[in-house]
Amino acid sequence: xxxxxxxxxxxxxxxxxxxxxxxLSIEPGQIRGLIGPxxxxxxxxxxxxxxxxxxxxxxxxxxxxxxxxxxxxQIAALGLGRTFQNLCLWRHMTVLEHVMLxxxxxxxxxxxxxxxxxxxxxxxxxxxxIVARKLLRMLGIExxxxxxxxxxxxxxxxxxxxxxxxxxxxxxxxxxxxxAGMTPEELIQMMAIIRQVHAELGLAIFLIEHRLxxxxxxxxQIQTLVFGEVIAExxxxxxxxxxxxxxxxxxxETLH
Amino acid sequence: MTFFFQNVVNALQYGSFYALxxxxxxxxxxxxxxxxxxxxxxxxxxxxxxxxxATGLTxxxxxxxxxxPNWLILVLTxxxxxxxxxxxxxxxxxxxxxxxxxxxxxxxxxxxxxIGLILEYGxxxxxxPQRRSFPRLIQTVTYDVGGVILxxxxxxxxxxxxxxMYALHLFISRTRWGLAMRAxxxxxxxxxxxxxxxxxxxxxxxxxGSALAAVAGIFFGLAYPVLDPYMGIVFxxxxxxxxxxxxxxxxxxxxxxxxxxxxxxxxVAMVFPSTLRDLIAYSIILGIxxxxxxxxxxxxxxxxxxL
Numbered sequence: 400x401x402x403x404x405x406x407x408x409x410x411x412x413x414x415x416x417x418x419x420x421x422x423l424s425i426e427p428g429q430i431r432g433l434i435g436p437x438x439x440x441x442x443x444x445x446x447x448x449x450x451x452x453x454x455x456x457x458x459x460x461x462x463x464x465x466x467x468x469x470x471x472x473q474i475a476a477l478g479l480g481r482t483f484q485n486l487c488l489w490r491h492m493t494v495l496e497h498v499m500l501x502x503x504x505x506x507x508x509x510x511x512x513x514x515x516x517x518x519x520x521x522x523x524x525x526x527x528x529i530v531a532r533k534l535l536r537m538l539g540i541e542x543x544x545x546x547x548x549x550x551x552x553x554x555x556x557x558x559x560x561x562x563x564x565x566x567x568x569x570x571x572x573x574x575x576x577x578x579a580g581m582t583p584e585e586l587i588q589m590m591a592i593i594r595q596v597h598a599e600l601g602l603a604i605f606l607i608e609h610r611l612x613x614x615x616x617x618x619x620q621i622q623t624l625v626f627g628e629v630i631a632e633x634x635x636x637x638x639x640x641x642x643x644x645x646x647x648x649x650x651x652e653t654l655h
Numbered sequence: 656m657t658f659f660f661q662n663v664v665n666a667l668q669y670g671s672f673y674a675l676x677x678x679x680x681x682x683x684x685x686x687x688x689x690x691x692x693x694x695x696x697x698x699x700x701x702x703x704x705x706x707x708x709a710t711g712l713t714x715x716x717x718x719x720x721x722x723x724p725n726w727l728i729l730v731l732t733x734x735x736x737x738x739x740x741x742x743x744x745x746x747x748x749x750x751x752x753x754x755x756x757x758x759x760x761x762x763x764x765x766x767x768x769x770i771g772l773i774l775e776y777g778x779x780x781x782x783x784p785q786r787r788s789f790p791r792l793i794q795t796v797t798y799d800v801g802g803v804i805l806x807x808x809x810x811x812x813x814x815x816x817x818x819x820m821y822a823l824h825l826f827i828s829r830t831r832w833g834l835a836m837r838a839x840x841x842x843x844x845x846x847x848x849x850x851x852x853x854x855x856x857x858x859x860x861x862x863x864g865s866a867l868a869a870v871a872g873i874f875f876g877l878a879y880p881v882l883d884p885y886m887g888i889v890f891x892x893x894x895x896x897x898x899x900x901x902x903x904x905x906x907x908x909x910x911x912x913x914x915x916x917x918x919x920x921x922x923v924a925m926v927f928p929s930t931l932r933d934l935i936a937y938s939i940i941l942g943i944x945x946x947x948x949x950x951x952x953x954x955x956x957x958x959x960x961x962l
Contacts, residue, residue: 449848450847450848451844451848470847470852471847471848472847472848472849472850472851472852472853473852474848475847475848475849475850476850481848483845487842487844487845489837489838489840489841489842489845490841491837491840491841492834492837492838492841496834496837497838499831499834500831500834500835500838500846500849500851501849501850502831503831503834503835503849503850503851504850504851505850506831508831510832510859513826513830513831513832513833514822514826516825516829520830524829524830524831527831563849564849566849567849567850
């Protein structure tokens, strides 16, 4: 059974058809890529799957649970983690606090515990901090734990985002252009991190990326999206040689 | 000198009321970007709920139905009123503000004022226009410390208020709920994707603010034992000023500015005729805001929940 199974998903923004008849099936531990020109609807698909928008039609199953109509926090709690195209970090909060907040749904002490500092709260918060620090160590930013995120370099802010997404304990991780705006060195590091996360945590990963080289290297299967429709799907080699994909990216060659 | 310290004591007491109420304004503002203009009337309702609970328990105790010492009645009154008033706060959030989450801010502000009016006139309808006197739950004990007159009530009011503010500070800085409130001050899109139920957090924020306002209401009832349905208006506005002065969204700011407001008012009244008190006191605050438009602990273009 696939981990994430999307069938016939269609979405309209008013009269605009943003996504049409979208299908996706990701197995546990698989890395999948989603490419396509700007405005093709890649981020919209992420937003539909994570519950920010509710699809007009279609079915989404994560590990057998239907996600359609759930609140984003319920979807996150079911095991879907995500990072963002534009860094979405919270100013005024430290690196550690970012990661700890993402553990929210994994803790279950209640308000009474919160106010009276019960043993359960102390234990859960302490364990949560250990998990958070472990993730930061894995991403190589443990020594920045107490820093305000604003003081970090762009590459490290991206790592915080990644650590935060991982802290929700996802079964599948959605990465929306994880290397956007990165320098070549940062890009290489980020690729290594993605590989490491995949290897160590055994997650399924669904990746939107503009840099084709990166997608080709990381992903086993790639979908190409144009105007909200998948025009090609296959292995990196198949995608690279697909005339429709070449046309979508480079335009049509006209011969006279 | 004695006169001065006497005023410090009074200012601390007044400041406690303002700070307790201002915290509610500031917390709600920081996470929802709206001022809950019904908050002053929630303070009033909290005072009346306290009045109702205290009166009821006193009557029962006097009739011998239950055996309760007065101090226990006070503790129970505070706890029950905090609970019921936080229910009211959650109801206001659910019915008044949640449907307007994405509406223009002016709609939410107007709604808040309407809710305030409903609470005022609902109270008028239920209990009539006459003022009510709050039951005297504890015998006033007076201490003379080097000429400065302290009463057990004043000490209790200031001490309990400070303990509550410190508890709030710990709650916001140490727990997942507090962390969620602070993050929610920054955005409402990413936070839920990290598994945080933002509607629950919004409800909680209203509940906390309302519970603190209820404590302020009961303490007001103990200190100045007269309640009327409009008592929330002026107090609400003044606490609102404290929230602005402290810097929108700043917990520390709202607390300090609340006390500052108490001090400015009392000390202006110490020097000038008391009829001019508010005119002069609020001119001073206006002056401060001219130089620090974002408040003492505020930040330009940002009103995030901070410690």
